[in-house]
Amino acid sequence: MERLPGFRDFYPEPLPSRDAGWSFDARQYVFDKWRETARRYGFREYDGPPLESLELFTTKSGDEIVGQLYNFTDKGDRAVALRPEMTPTLARMAAAHERNYKKPLKWFAVPQLFRYERQQKGRLREHFQFNADLIGETDPAADAELIALLIDTLRSFGLTEQDFVIRLSSRNAWHDFYQQGREGVSPSQKSDEYNFFQTIDKLERTAPEESEQKLAALGFSLAGVNRFIESGKPTAELQSILNNLAARGLHNFVKVDYHVIRGLAYYTGVVFEAFDAKGEFRAIAGGGRYDNLVKLVSGGKVDLPALGFGMGDVVLLELLKARGRLPKFDAVTDVFVLIEDEQLRSQSLKLVHELRAADFAVEYPLTPARPDKQFKRAQELKVGFTARVESDAYVRIRNLKTREEIVAGFADVANHLG
Amino acid sequence: MERLPGFRDFYPEPLPSRDAGWSFDARQYVFDKWRETARRYGFREYDGPPLESLELFTTKSGDEIVGQLYNFTDKGDRAVALRPEMTPTLARMAAAHERNYKKPLKWFAVPQLFRYERQQKGRLREHFQFNADLIGETDPAADAELIALLIDTLRSFGLTEQDFVIRLSSRNAWHDFYQQGREGVSPSQKSDEYNFFQTIDKLERTAPEESEQKLAALGFSLAGVNRFIESGKPTAELQSILNNLAARGLHNFVKVDYHVIRGLAYYTGVVFEAFDAKGEFRAIAGGGRYDNLVKLVSGGKVDLPALGFGMGDVVLLELLKARGRLPKFDAVTDVFVLIEDEQLRSQSLKLVHELRAADFAVEYPLTPARPDKQFKRAQELKVGFTARVESDAYVRIRNLKTREEIVAGFADVANHLG
Numbered sequence: 022m023e024r025l026p027g028f029r030d031f032y033p034e035p036l037p038s039r040d041a042g043w044s045f046d047a048r049q050y051v052f053d054k055w056r057e058t059a060r061r062y063g064f065r066e067y068d069g070p071p072l073e074s075l076e077l078f079t080t081k082s083g084d085e086i087v088g089q090l091y092n093f094t095d096k097g098d099r100a101v102a103l104r105p106e107m108t109p110t111l112a113r114m115a116a117a118h119e120r121n122y123k124k125p126l127k128w129f130a131v132p133q134l135f136r137y138e139r140q141q142k143g144r145l146r147e148h149f150q151f152n153a154d155l156i157g158e159t160d161p162a163a164d165a166e167l168i169a170l171l172i173d174t175l176r177s178f179g180l181t182e183q184d185f186v187i188r189l190s191s192r193n194a195w196h197d198f199y200q201q202g203r204e205g206v207s208p209s210q211k212s213d214e215y216n217f218f219q220t221i222d223k224l225e226r227t228a229p230e231e232s233e234q235k236l237a238a239l240g241f242s243l244a245g246v247n248r249f250i251e252s253g254k255p256t257a258e259l260q261s262i263l264n265n266l267a268a269r270g271l272h273n274f275v276k277v278d279y280h281v282i283r284g285l286a287y288y289t290g291v292v293f294e295a296f297d298a299k300g301e302f303r304a305i306a307g308g309g310r311y312d313n314l315v316k317l318v319s320g321g322k323v324d325l326p327a328l329g330f331g332m333g334d335v336v337l338l339e340l341l342k343a344r345g346r347l348p349k350f351d352a353v354t355d356v357f358v359l360i361e362d363e364q365l366r367s368q369s370l371k372l373v374h375e376l377r378a379a380d381f382a383v384e385y386p387l388t389p390a391r392p393d394k395q396f397k398r399a400q401e402l403k404v405g406f407t408a409r410v411e412s413d414a415y416v417r418i419r420n421l422k423t424r425e426e427i428v429a430g431f432a433d434v435a436n437h438l439g
Numbered sequence: 440m441e442r443l444p445g446f447r448d449f450y451p452e453p454l455p456s457r458d459a460g461w462s463f464d465a466r467q468y469v470f471d472k473w474r475e476t477a478r479r480y481g482f483r484e485y486d487g488p489p490l491e492s493l494e495l496f497t498t499k500s501g502d503e504i505v506g507q508l509y510n511f512t513d514k515g516d517r518a519v520a521l522r523p524e525m526t527p528t529l530a531r532m533a534a535a536h537e538r539n540y541k542k543p544l545k546w547f548a549v550p551q552l553f554r555y556e557r558q559q560k561g562r563l564r565e566h567f568q569f570n571a572d573l574i575g576e577t578d579p580a581a582d583a584e585l586i587a588l589l590i591d592t593l594r595s596f597g598l599t600e601q602d603f604v605i606r607l608s609s610r611n612a613w614h615d616f617y618q619q620g621r622e623g624v625s626p627s628q629k630s631d632e633y634n635f636f637q638t639i640d641k642l643e644r645t646a647p648e649e650s651e652q653k654l655a656a657l658g659f660s661l662a663g664v665n666r667f668i669e670s671g672k673p674t675a676e677l678q679s680i681l682n683n684l685a686a687r688g689l690h691n692f693v694k695v696d697y698h699v700i701r702g703l704a705y706y707t708g709v710v711f712e713a714f715d716a717k718g719e720f721r722a723i724a725g726g727g728r729y730d731n732l733v734k735l736v737s738g739g740k741v742d743l744p745a746l747g748f749g750m751g752d753v754v755l756l757e758l759l760k761a762r763g764r765l766p767k768f769d770a771v772t773d774v775f776v777l778i779e780d781e782q783l784r785s786q787s788l789k790l791v792h793e794l795r796a797a798d799f800a801v802e803y804p805l806t807p808a809r810p811d812k813q814f815k816r817a818q819e820l821k822v823g824f825t826a827r828v829e830s831d832a833y834v835r836i837r838n839l840k841t842r843e844e845i846v847a848g849f850a851d852v853a854n855h856l857g
Binding site for chain 2: 034
């Protein structure tokens with residue numbers, strides 16, 4: 022039996038073959054870095070159900086999202102969906118209990134997310150995402166704190182300013198540009214402004230003639246739009262964020278780039294995306310302000326400003342591999358206890374148990390095996406030490422790196438495995 | 440909008456209210472202990488998709504399991520199900536790549552599992568489970584290694600032999616009993632033996648008259664069955680496991696108890712369950728040998744003996760709480776940087792950044808706030824230290840436990856946060 026298309030198995034290292042994908046160890050390495058950086062920044066982890074009511078996602082993104090969802094009707098006749106993103110769940114959870122937490126909330130999660138899209142080669146239907154959000158603060162200081170977290174998360178993998186850049190932009194800047202361009206024209210429709218944003222979002226991936234035409238229909242020229250983008254002049258809000266990041270020494274990781282506007286309808290202010298500096302990969306991460314979403318999801322009951330970003334595991338792992346930033350994952354066993362004399366098996370099991378109790382990762386031959394086979398296994402596992410019980414009282418310890426051997430008292434072995 | 444019935448949200452500590460369930464911190468505490476103990480035992484982590492083809496689960500458990508599954512037809516017309524258990528995925532993965540790994544495989548996972556059952560009060564439709572399996576070894580030494588892992592996992596939470604017991608049994612012992620009882624009768628049907636096992640499995644939860652009747656129909660007496668159970672005489676296989684555990688000093692955690700036979704059809708040898716010693720909770724964990732499953736799932740291509748156990752998060756957390764074994768989860772922030780003079784905000788942000796780079800979890804006021812409010816927040820967060828920039832060159836550090844204050848050079852702060 023096969024696994025479903027678009028899903029991944031995560032095998033332990035050493036990986037069985039080239040087509041086995043990423044190992045569990047690589048995935049865990051990424052998760053650990055995400056969690057460590059979030060902890061240093063005072064972000065607290067939460068999680069919600071991978072399955073939610075379909076309505077939670079359509080409320081936020083409209084009915085058109087259903088075509089991309091893993092949705093179905095459950096046995097209780099509920100319209101449900103595997104979560105395609107975490108933000109609606111976060112908004113639901115925050116709205117339900119926000120009174121009991123001090124604001125701002127600094128929360129993060131590492132959910133697995135699901136999308137059912139037409140099957141394309143190598144296109145996944147699930148991925149993991151680092152989701153960090155800051156809820157309850159309108160000041161750009163919050164945006165700076167979140168962007169600093171994004172930068173330091175990527176730096177924690179050994180990536181430098183030569184490897185990635187944060188493209189910083191603002192829906193507010195584009196909103197002002199749009200309003201000025203429409204002065205004297207009939208009052209702008211909200212949907213017109215959204216169409217305008219969508220056209221800007223696709224500018225880099227669309228033929229100039231097509232963009233020109235779309236912009237003209239909205240009363241703008243491509244030349245005017247390009248002049249605004251090329252000016253790259255930060256708004257007061259963006260300047261405040263840049264100054265904040267400069268105080269932390271992180272200014273070289275950020276540049277204002279008004280090409281970025283983010284496709285999703287619900288962003289309301291600052292938006293940003295992280296890209297590899299060579300432009301070889303899709304966006305590593307993206308996010309921004311969504312000040313109206315908590316209100317929307319809570320049916321108007323709770324109104325809290327919010328912002329956040331998401332960073333998927335797939336592009337990140339590809340980038341880390343391409344830049345040689347993935348460590349080797351082989352050495353997890355500390356000690357191999359050799360059992361060459363079966364008379365000493367009980368005593369050897371006792372040693373195994375005591376070393377494990379002392380926090381060492383210990384392996385041993387489950388069944389009788391030739392000494393050379395045992396030693397070969399110890400080498401394959403890349404253990405630091407072998408230990409062999411010589412009598413009730415003594416154990417011979419061998420350091421496989423230095424090839425040093427010593428004999429220690431039974432109760433004293435752990436002290437020699439430094 | 441509400442979450443689906445039977446699903447849980449995991450909020451960060453401190454929990455917002457009594458009905459908020461278990462915190463993410465409590466869940467992570469459990470996961471960390473599971474992973475730490477597995478590591479010491481040389482078990483390697485893997486994961487598979489939460490969604491699999493329905494056939495994977497019906498092949499193993501028969502069509503009757505479908506009534507309990509979260510199954511549906513996906514947009515590509517595939518019959519799929521959210522995984523109700525991990526073993527079929529493990530068997531699929533092991534069968535696909537077993538040639539590339541040294542046997543025995545010692546693998547574990549921490550999957551979220553799903554069941555759609557008629558809604559009952561407090562009955563969950565998802566839970567997390569520690570799944571540890573050992574594949575490729577028939578010797579009872581493998582059973583002992585796995586049971587030792589189970590015992591040490593529970594001990595890692597501070598539970599002792601006063602708190603739990605492993606009830607050890609064997610399908611082989613019951614098979615022999617069944618064969619002897621059927622001597623002289625017409626050749627036994629496999630389904631008859633399975634009916635017999637099912638009756639034994641339910642013995643403790645069924646009225647004696649009903650068991651008596653069912654056993655009689657199979658040619659057995661309840662008295663005979665009870666005599667066998669009460670004898671509690673270990674088979675050679677069980678004795679070998681007991682001796683192995685005794686060598687590790689773990690004999691007091693195990694007792695032979697032939698009441699245990701495990702409901703699932705696929706167990707083939709040793710079976711066991713972990714219970715709290717007071718008998719207040721459902722089983723904490725259960726497992727055993729399933730030597731035919733890999734062959735079944737691989738369509739006969741790969742034939743490997745295997746055994747494993749599963750330990751859910753729900754009963755375990757209830758037990759830990761009842762026995763006072765859950766730690767407090769409040770102290771995660773190390774330092775609060777006070778910003779009392781806004782002229783020093785940039786310099787303070789620099790300090791925040793440098794302390795975070797030195798691996799401290801650091802908080803600070805995102806926006807201007809009164810000094811007393813800042814200090815109150817630092818106390819709520821239960822930080823060990825506050826730090827206040829006094830000038831470009833100096834920082835005042837206060838140890839909130841000892842109330843000691845010192846002034847350190849800017850670059851020297853981290854050294855004073857010991």
